[in-house]
Amino acid sequence: MSITPHFLDALDTAPGHWPETPCKSRPELFVDSSRVIPLKEDRDTAKALCALCPVRRACADYAIDNDIRDGIYGGLTVDERNQRAHERVTAACAE
Numbered sequence: 750m751s752i753t754p755h756f757l758d759a760l761d762t763a764p765g766h767w768p769e770t771p772c773k774s775r776p777e778l779f780v781d782s783s784r785v786i787p788l789k790e791d792r793d794t795a796k797a798l799c800a801l802c803p804v805r806r807a808c809a810d811y812a813i814d815n816d817i818r819d820g821i822y823g824g825l826t827v828d829e830r831n832q833r834a835h836e837r838v839t840a841a842c843a844e
């Protein structure tokens with residue numbers, strides 16, 4: 750099984766800058782490039798862990814801004830991130 754590194758690993762240039770996050774201990778629940786779409790039980794567990802994460806909003810924003818097309822980020826699936834991105838555009842147009 751191949752696991753795509755989580756975004757925190759890519760951004761963590763200063764050790765200790767980011768807090769410990771639940772996904773670091775169980776990355777296979779969040780992104781598994783061999784499956785793309787997480788199993789429902791893994792997805793539900795990942796979402797529950799994200800709900801406890803102090804960087805949830807930044808994580809979701811990162812995935813939306815970079816159009817990441819798999820895995821759970823910020824407690825959101827790809828479809829949920831697409832919906833969030835659509836809502837952003839709609840809100841920006843309304844301003």
Ligand code: SF4
Binds near residue numbers: 771772
């Ligand atoms: S929100 Fe979820 S995927 Fe993102 S860093 Fe936190 S635990 Fe990991």
